[in-house]
Amino acid sequence: MNPPASKVAVFLHSGDYDRVHQGLAIAASAVASGRRVEVYLFWWALERFLQGRLDAPDFHPPREDVADRFETRRIPTLRELLEHLAESGLCSIQGCTGSLGALGAEQSTEGAPIDGWVGWSAILQRTAGVVDRFYL
Structure with missing residues (x-):
């Protein structure tokens, strides 16, 4: 009998497309192997989700060569x-209530692809003992 797979925690702070993509790709790899994943959104990553900027790669500085490669290789969007x-x-997918308040975006939550809202006390409880943590 195999022990249950451990949980993975992904903390997304940066809203840069490449960092958010990397974090979600890590999460996708984990769920593909049957592991539970919790993704936590802070500051600029949270802002990207609230604004719905999830479809077209927008690299800064602009990298048309990479954006074109995303399309031709059919790399999945966010x-x-x-x-x-x-x-x-x-x-x-959990949004941080502190970051939401700091962004002044409380009115922007409807329709965002976020499963719930948590503060640091809950985040610390939920991720206690989690060995596989990724910060982007």
């Missing part, structure tokens, strides 16, 4: 990765 994560039933 939205497609999120859909995969939701369909798996193994991933939860």
